[in-house]
Amino acid sequence: MQQPWVTGLALTLGACALSGCAAAHPAVASTPAAEGVEPMPVAATAAPATTSSTRDATGALQIAAHRTPSGASGPALDPRLFPQPAILQDNVQFWTDIFGKYSLQDSVVHSTRAMGRPIQVMTFSDATSNTLRNSQEKQAIADTERALDEIVAANAQVDRLSPDARRVYIALGAGNAARFKALQGTIRVQRGQRDRTLTGLETAGRYLPTMRRIFKNYGLPEALTRLPIVESSFNVLAYSKVGAAGIWQFMPSTARLYMKLNAIQDDRRDPWTSTDAAARMLRDNYAMLGSWPLAITAYNYGPGGIRKALAETGGTDLADLIARYDNPRFGFASSNFYAEFLAANIVANHPERYFGTLDHETPIEFDVVTTTDYVPYTTLQRISGADSEQFAQLNPSFSAAVLSGKLHTPPGTRIRVPTGQQARFTRLYAALGPEQRASQQRVWYVAYRVRRGDTLASIARHHGTSTQDLMRMNGIRNARSLRTGQQLRIPNRGAPRLVATALHTTHKAHTRTVHRVTRGQTLSAIAARHNVSVSELRIANNLRDADSLQVGMLLKIP
Missing domain, CATH: 3.10.350.10 (LysM domain)
Structure with missing residues (x-):
């Protein structure tokens, strides 16, 4: 019988390996503070939480669903390339359950140091408000920590424990007081991801054929194309609270090394361009570190950080780092990232075990053309053979300034058009008049020289823009790097005009x-x-x- 949540611990015991989650997955505060994004909001009407022990688990551009045998999703992981260290066995099983078993309504209470021993599973109604859910999750963490305190104080003698503390003792497995003392301060809550994983695997049908070709062209294992399950569940609109964007969740500083991120476009939002960037980044990580477990972890922690950690510990592989490296930055998210990757592949390669038959979306196919002039976005859409929605789906990286016509797409821009429309586009492009094929970019900004006491935030407020737009327009990575006398470009609230720079109309001139x-x-x-x-x-x-x-x-x- 399911019981309504009360102030005491209503514990659910389970034998499956369960744990917490990295930044891509919602988690609530833990002790110490959990790494991760804010919990996703749910419906506004409150309802009590309950506990449970188990849950069952283009012709491009026309995004129609077709049924595909789910077992054909991908090859098995090669253990020579992607070994599973014994130290991560429980973690991998935990993430497999998070991706394939527990839904968004499930909150799993666990210790980061006992990943194979879940303490409690709370199941919330769709009507539960996010505020109430957060409160009850935090209460569960606090109650579990108090139970651990009691176990340690009682020297782990079961007959001296209260019923709630005894249930925690049993859930975590018998042990001495020292073992339970080591678990103090490690309790957190992880929300299930089964719903998102299912949606992501079906959505991935749009992109995976091209993604596989990209990774194959770089000589990289196909299994790496499953990393977006961990990062974003293949949600092209994913944007984290720390500024990571797109299906590969690139941070701005890293994105600028591998793709374009400026006032014209943000290639992180483009699933194909960002996939090419991710492939090159992973290739670079592997070249530096020499193993895929380290290279994949470096995708989250940074290759320089991994190399430094190996040097400090004298380690040679990921298992060494997890066992020996004591650094607050190499926390729960980084130490679990490779385990999540392995779990994502398990679920993706055997979806019938977790979801039944998948409805994979139709692959998006396209041709690519390259422009030679400054051209309005709307003009390119008009001659592309695609409607506005389809064109935006094929070319999702352009900024609001380009979409609104404040800026033109520049020469050398690669434009995707529906399959079979390349010849039509080329013909209509050649027929465009000078008012549609400019030799100069439009400007929609004014010059501003930084004064003493200015901050990006104060400048943005004064000019009616945002700090993020100012940073993007001026190539500023750190808002604190502003200097007195520095000249900034500020968005102009007046009508755009042509840049007063002599540029030739030929593509050859622009490339020089x-x-x-x-x-x-x-x-x-x-x-x-x-x-x-x-x-x-x-x-x-x-x-x-x-x-x-x-x-x-x-x-x-x-």
């Missing part, structure tokens, strides 16, 4: 643009100004790193 470095400029700012990525600038100019930049240097703009 050069830029002279001035004092205070950074590679990221120069890249943003010319609508290229930092990586492209470095390659075109043989720059080993950003420190190679010097005042007066002439840079070739690819």
